[in-house]
Amino acid sequence: MTAPPMLEVKDLHAFYGRAHILHGISLEVRAGEVVALLGRNGAGKSTAMKAIMGLVPPARGEVSFAGQRIERLPPYRIARLGLGYVPEERRIFTELSVMENLEVGRQAARAGVPLWTEDKLFALFPNLARMRERPGGRMSGGEQQMLTIARTLMGNPSCVLLDEPSEGLAPIIVEEMANSIRALKGEGVSVILCEQNLHFALGVADRAYIIEKGQIRFGGSMAELAANESLREQYLSV
Amino acid sequence: MTLASILIQLLNGLAAAASLFLVSAGLSLIFGVTRIVNFAHGSLYMLGLYGAYSLIEFFGRTPLGFWGAVVLSALAVGLVGILIEVLVLRRIYRAPELFQLLATFAVVLVIKDIALFTWGAEDLVGPRAPGLSMAVEIMGRRIPAYDLLLIAIGPVVLGLVWLLLTRTRWGALVRAATQDREMVGALGVDQAKLFTSVFFVGSVLAGLGGALQIPREPANLELDLAIIADAFVVTVVGGLGSIGGAFLAAIIIGVAKAFCIGIGTVTWFGFEVSFSKLTLVVEFLIMALVLVVRPYGLLGKPQAAQRAAEPAPRLQVPSWTFALVWLVLLALVPLAADRYTTILLTDIVCFALFSVSLHFIMGPAGMVSFGHAAYFGIGAYAAGLLMKRFGLPMEAALLLAPLVAGLFAIVYGWFCVRLSGVYLAMLTLAFAQISWSIVFQWDSVTGGSNGVFGIWPSGWLADKTAYYYLALVLCGAGIVFLWRVLFSPFGYALRAGRDSPLRAEAIGIDLRGFQWAAFVLVGALAGLAGAVYAFSKGSISPSSISIAQSTDGLIMVLLGGVETLTGPVVGAAIFTWLRDVVARNTEFWRAVMGGVILLIVLLFPQGLVGGLKALVARWREQRA
Numbered sequence: 001m002t003a004p005p006m007l008e009v010k011d012l013h014a015f016y017g018r019a020h021i022l023h024g025i026s027l028e029v030r031a032g033e034v035v036a037l038l039g040r041n042g043a044g045k046s047t048a049m050k051a052i053m054g055l056v057p058p059a060r061g062e063v064s065f066a067g068q069r070i071e072r073l074p075p076y077r078i079a080r081l082g083l084g085y086v087p088e089e090r091r092i093f094t095e096l097s098v099m100e101n102l103e104v105g106r107q108a109a110r111a112g113v114p115l116w117t118e119d120k121l122f123a124l125f126p127n128l129a130r131m132r133e134r135p136g137g138r139m140s141g142g143e144q145q146m147l148t149i150a151r152t153l154m155g156n157p158s159c160v161l162l163d164e165p166s167e168g169l170a171p172i173i174v175e176e177m178a179n180s181i182r183a184l185k186g187e188g189v190s191v192i193l194c195e196q197n198l199h200f201a202l203g204v205a206d207r208a209y210i211i212e213k214g215q216i217r218f219g220g221s222m223a224e225l226a227a228n229e230s231l232r233e234q235y236l237s238v
Numbered sequence: 239m240t241l242a243s244i245l246i247q248l249l250n251g252l253a254a255a256a257s258l259f260l261v262s263a264g265l266s267l268i269f270g271v272t273r274i275v276n277f278a279h280g281s282l283y284m285l286g287l288y289g290a291y292s293l294i295e296f297f298g299r300t301p302l303g304f305w306g307a308v309v310l311s312a313l314a315v316g317l318v319g320i321l322i323e324v325l326v327l328r329r330i331y332r333a334p335e336l337f338q339l340l341a342t343f344a345v346v347l348v349i350k351d352i353a354l355f356t357w358g359a360e361d362l363v364g365p366r367a368p369g370l371s372m373a374v375e376i377m378g379r380r381i382p383a384y385d386l387l388l389i390a391i392g393p394v395v396l397g398l399v400w401l402l403l404t405r406t407r408w409g410a411l412v413r414a415a416t417q418d419r420e421m422v423g424a425l426g427v428d429q430a431k432l433f434t435s436v437f438f439v440g441s442v443l444a445g446l447g448g449a450l451q452i453p454r455e456p457a458n459l460e461l462d463l464a465i466i467a468d469a470f471v472v473t474v475v476g477g478l479g480s481i482g483g484a485f486l487a488a489i490i491i492g493v494a495k496a497f498c499i500g501i502g503t504v505t506w507f508g509f510e511v512s513f514s515k516l517t518l519v520v521e522f523l524i525m526a527l528v529l530v531v532r533p534y535g536l537l538g539k540p541q542a543a544q545r546a547a548e549p550a551p552r553l554q555v556p557s558w559t560f561a562l563v564w565l566v567l568l569a570l571v572p573l574a575a576d577r578y579t580t581i582l583l584t585d586i587v588c589f590a591l592f593s594v595s596l597h598f599i600m601g602p603a604g605m606v607s608f609g610h611a612a613y614f615g616i617g618a619y620a621a622g623l624l625m626k627r628f629g630l631p632m633e634a635a636l637l638l639a640p641l642v643a644g645l646f647a648i649v650y651g652w653f654c655v656r657l658s659g660v661y662l663a664m665l666t667l668a669f670a671q672i673s674w675s676i677v678f679q680w681d682s683v684t685g686g687s688n689g690v691f692g693i694w695p696s697g698w699l700a701d702k703t704a705y706y707y708l709a710l711v712l713c714g715a716g717i718v719f720l721w722r723v724l725f726s727p728f729g730y731a732l733r734a735g736r737d738s739p740l741r742a743e744a745i746g747i748d749l750r751g752f753q754w755a756a757f758v759l760v761g762a763l764a765g766l767a768g769a770v771y772a773f774s775k776g777s778i779s780p781s782s783i784s785i786a787q788s789t790d791g792l793i794m795v796l797l798g799g800v801e802t803l804t805g806p807v808v809g810a811a812i813f814t815w816l817r818d819v820v821a822r823n824t825e826f827w828r829a830v831m832g833g834v835i836l837l838i839v840l841l842f843p844q845g846l847v848g849g850l851k852a853l854v855a856r857w858r859e860q861r862a
Contacts, residue, residue: 053424079426091421093414100410105425155426 004067006031006159006190007052007083012061012071014051021047023214024061029159034181034191036205036222038198038236044214045194046088049161053085054078066158082110084157088164088194090148094137098128101136101147105154113158114187121150124180142173149180159190166200178203198236202226210235242377247500248493249376253385253454255492256392257283260447261465262472262484263399264440270416270479271436273335274327275660277342277789280466281349282441286315286448287457288357291364294452301369312446318349319441323434326836331433333843336606340796341839343789346462347832353459355826364452384453391450395443396485402439403481412436416479463785467671470608471525474664477538486536491521518675522668526653529665533657553602553803555725561718568710572703582818584706584774589810591713591767593794595760597806598720600795602729603756604736605654606663609670610764610791612650615783617643617765618772619677622690627683632696636712636769643765644758646673651757655750658739670788678780689779693772709770716763721803723759732756797838799848808847 005028014022021044029035039045050056052063054075063071070078079085093101102118109115122129125146131139136147145165152160162181166174174197181204184191195201201208201222208225210218212235218225225231265279289311297303326341370387373380403409411432415422423429448461455461472491476483498520501513516523534540568587572580592614600606620642624635650669654662677684684690699705723729735742735749742749772778781787790813798809816834820827842849 055420055424075420075423076426076428079424085424087421087424091418093417093421095413095417096410100413103407103410104414104422104427106407107426151425 003031005029005064006033006066007192008062008064009048009052010062010064012048012051012063013059014047014056015059016047016056021214022051022058025211025214025216027209027216027219029190029192031158031190032185032188033207034185034193034205036193036195036201036208037211038195038201038208039211040196040236043211045211046163047214048211049085049163049192049194053083053161055085079155079157080107082113082156082158084152084155084160086148086152086160086162086165088167090141090144092136092139092144092147092151094135096136097133098136098139098147099132101151102154105151107155110156110158113156114189115156116153118154121153124183125150142169142176145169145173145177146180153184153189157189159192160184161192161194163194164196165193166195166197174200196236198232242379243500245377246379246381247496249381249385249389250500251493251496252392252489253388253492254496255488256388257447257451258468258472258492259392259485259488260395260443260450262469262476262488263395263481264443264447265469266473266476266479266481266484267399267412267443268436268440269473269660271412271419272327272331272433274338274342275335275663276440277339277466278322278345278349278462279440279444279469280462280464281346282315282319282444283448283465283469284353284457284459284461285318285349286311286445287364287452287455287461288353288362288448289314289445290449290452291362291457292357294365299365299368301367304365304368308446308449308452311449312442315445315448316438316442319437319444320434322441323437326840327437328430328433329840330843333839334800336600336796336800337839337843340793341836343793344832344835344839346789347828347835350459350462351826351829351832355829357457359459361456361458363456366453388450392485392488395446396481399443399481408435463789467667467785468521470664470667471521474535474661475525475528477535478660479539480535480537483535483537491524494520494524515675515679518679519672522672522675525668526665526672529657529661530653533661535661553724555721556804565710565714568714569707572706577702580702580706581774582815584702584709585771585818586811586814587706587709587713588767588771588774589791589794589814590807591716591770592764592791593798593806593810594717594720594803595764595767596791597795597800597803598724599756599760600792601800602724602736603732603753603760605658605753605757606666607654607788608663608667608792609785609788610666610760611783611785611787612666612670612673613643613647613761613764614768614771614787614791615670615677615778615780616646616673617768618778618782619684619690619768620765621769621772622693622778623683625693626690632694632699632773636773639769639772640762640766643768644762647758647761647765648754651754651761655753655757667785667788670783671785674780674783674785677783684780687780689777691777693778694776695773699773705774709774712770713767716766717807720760720763724803728752728755793835797835798846802847802851805847812846 007029010026011024012022013024025048037045037048047056051058054073058071061071062069065083066081068081070081093104102121127143128146128150136144139147149165165177169177178200181191193201193205205222207221209216217235218231261279261283265276268274268276290307293307293311294304297307322345326345327338330338330341367384370384372383374383374386403413411422411427415432419429472484472487475491476487495517498513498517503510503512503514528536571583596607596610617639621635621639624630624638625632654665657665678687680686694700695705699708731742731747731752735747735752739749768782794809794813795806797813798805798807817827817831820830824830838846
């Protein structure tokens with residue numbers, strides 16, 4: 001018998017202002033899995049993450065995390081259950097130094113979940129170690145992307161929502177990013193990864209969902225997706 | 239001036255700057271994190287003074303008693319701050335920002351009456367600080383030792399706040415939340431607790447600022463709005479959210495004021511210039527100057543993007559039938575009502591135009607004014623003075639007064655439309671306060687604090703009912719005109735500019751020019767309301783141009799609801815009527831008004847008319 005999924009979303013609907021963005025999406029992530037949520041610009045990927053995190057209040061549907069219903073909880077309660085969120089726009093605190101940005105993300109240790117310290121994070125992201133006192137506003141895009149992931153890891157999450165981590169980064173940094181996601185998986189952290197970059201997702205994810213116009217159109221292994229060209233043509237090519 | 243007297247004024251100014259800095263630092267901190275312009279912050283300062291007075295009486299006038307009282311009073315004020323945050327503000331963080339402003343006005347009213355009830359209306363003069371009542375001789379002049387201590391306290395508190403903000407986890411959270419509080423929440427930080435703690439710290443600073451003033455200034459009931467105006471000026475000059483900026487600005491303003499008092503009256507080129515009379519204005523002059531040169535204050539940065547507001551709902555033009563029914567009703571009332579009701583109705587009609595003109599500028603035009611009473615008061619004074627001093631007939635004075643108010647709006651507006659958001663609101667307050675100071679001090683022309691008397695309407699309007707009809711026609715026409723303007727191309731351009739200044743300019747709208755024109759238009763019509771009001775009362779006092787009058791206008795607009803056209807009229811009517819009823823029945827009418835406003839704020843976060851419309855809509859949905 002398999003254990004219940006770590007994160008389970010059922011028939012989730014969400015609105016942005018008056019626009020109906022999510023039309024009942026369902027997906028699940030198991031412990032230690034990296035799952036990619038693929039789709040074009042405007043398909044609803046970011047809204048799905050925000051709705052799971054409580055930043056956009058879900059209009060209908062269920063979200064369960066670590067055995068608890070969370071669709072009505074405020075974001076800080078969800079974060080304290082061990083669900084981490086890395087926003088697409090990074091949202092670094094520009095006035096705060098690297099160390100202070102990490103401090104804001106700090107949460108108490110969680111049983112059965114890897115504990116992150118500044119030193120461990122600096123080992124994962126060596127660039128950050130060299131700029132501990134630098135204000136977040138004076139870092140490059142790639143460095144900010146590392147920092148925003150590190151900041152979320154300071155909360156010792158068991159699962160991380162990663163919104164387009166490869167967006168706008170130089171190829172060499174994208175490769176570094178892929179390595180760090182594999183390192184997270186190695187630690188046993190589950191990851192949902194929003195991506196438009198199929199190549200990037202193929203390199204790190206175990207399974208994938210495809211979202212289009214706020215609905216899930218495909219769910220399966222990366223191998224299935226790689227083999228099915230018409231699927232990729234229909235939903236992912238630009 | 240000799241070197242010695244310059245030094246004395248400098249020390250005086252620095253001592254005064256200490257409390258000013260404490261209050262402003264608290265205000266700045268609270269605004270930074272919660273984005274609430276806390277009008278009740280001055281009330282907390284006032285409570286600090288009263289609290290220190292009572293606790294010193296209780297503990298005895300010993301050094302320990304004095305300092306114990308100061309510290310305890312500050313902490314007690316901090317608890318009051320927590321109460322305000324938890325009971326009121328926490329419930330409305332999701333409401334529109336203006337509604338939070340309304341809630342803090344209500345708190346001002348309630349605290350004022352609690353102070354009146356507890357400590358009475360008399361000024362309470364506190365003791366000198368035991369052990370520090372002597373003076374220190376510096377360059378042959380005697381300086382109170384307590385002043386020197388205050389001069390030291392300012393930088394010490396600055397240092398402590400700085401350490402707290404840069405060396406503690408709490409400080410990192412506060413600074414992070416100032417930039418992006420939603421992200422802080424997504425990282426697992428409980429915003430409610432953070433806000434409460436910020437309110438506590440900010441309130442303690444206000445309370446401490448007040449308590450430390452007890453040897454220098456008697457505790458009295460006017461301190462709340464007086465100090466809040468000062469604190470606004472300091473935070474804005476220094477830059478919103480910048481503690482260091484607040485310190486710098488407090489010193490500049492404290493010292494400038496001290497020098498104005500110290501210089502006194504001098505004769506330049508045969509003209510007498512009274513610097514001491516400048517004292518009430520000098521800070522606002524500094525603020526106007528600074529904001530024109532540096533729109534974000536001395537050490538401020540452009541404001542973080544506000545959270546995306548819900549799009550404003552469509553404005554609906556009240557139909558002609560609706561307008562006609564009301565007009566007929568209002569025209570018939572005096573036939574049935576007594577003289578008293580007719581007078582009250584005249585008041586309501588004047589305030590309705592005042593409120594609608596304020597709504598025009600803060601709602602559709604998107605420029606919140608904290609100093610709208612300037613134009614109401616200038617209109618009133620212009621009417622009175624044109625008649626009294628220039629001997630114009632009443633009718634001519636009444637028609638010229640709005641033009642005078644409009645002229646002032648041309649000057650004030652030119653500065654104001656260069657700013658936006660809170661900075662703009664503060665600058666309007668500054669101009670209103672400058673106008674008030676001139677009126678208040680220019681005894682020979684304006685009658686100073688006594689005002690102008692004996693300005694009654696001409697014979698054919700002497701009857702209260704006749705005058706009511708005049709008021710109804712003039713103010714009614716003003717209101718309808720403003721409403722029509724909103725649906726003219728000019729009105730659409732203003733609304734476009736409010737929703738997206740950049741896009742409006744990109745399609746060729748000269749936004750600044752349009753905003754300036756709007757400023758002048760509402761200034762003139764508020765002036766008309768003031769002129770009509772002045773002749774209905776037969777006298778004018780400086781209170782018609784005061785901060786309290788400006789906040790009354792804001793309460794009327796927000797009470798009725800900023801999102802509908804009729805809201806401000808309803809708000810004006812209810813506020814004026816309620817104040818009249820309550821004030822006739824209890825000395826503590828402010829507390830009752832404050833309580834009612836708080837109830838409305840908590841129950842109808844869309845304003846009365848908006849709330850009722852929502853209720854009706856829901857009822858219809860259920861029936862359908």
